[in-house]
Amino acid sequence: MSDPDQFQAFADTCKRMAQETTVPEHRPLLLNMAEVWRRLAEEAERFEQLVREVDAAFDAPNPLDGGLRPHRRSH
Numbered sequence: 001m002s003d004p005d006q007f008q009a010f011a012d013t014c015k016r017m018a019q020e021t022t023v024p025e026h027r028p029l030l031l032n033m034a035e036v037w038r039r040l041a042e043e044a045e046r047f048e049q050l051v052r053e054v055d056a057a058f059d060a061p062n063p064l065d066g067g068l069r070p071h072r073r074s075h
Contacts (some may be wrong), residue, residue, distance in 0.1 A: 004045040011037035 014034035018027045 002044075002048070004041045004048065007037050007041035007044055008062060011035070 011034045014030045014037060018030035021027055039059065044053065
């Protein structure tokens with residue numbers, strides 16, 4: 001499971017716990033935690049996309065020298 005998926009799973013768990021809690025004071029806390037996990041999932045997905053874009057840029061041909069760029073990874 002990747003980080004975004006894992007973070008979303010944590011958010012889903014917090015939402016479920018908020019629905020199931022018998023302690024009313026816990027509900028807003030759990031919903032807040034779910035929102036934070038959801039935002040972390042979004043940020044992790046954006047970060048992974050950025051890494052993919054950087055990797056693709058390093059793997060793209062360099063039109064100035066007519067050849068391929070050295071194979072480097074950003075991570």
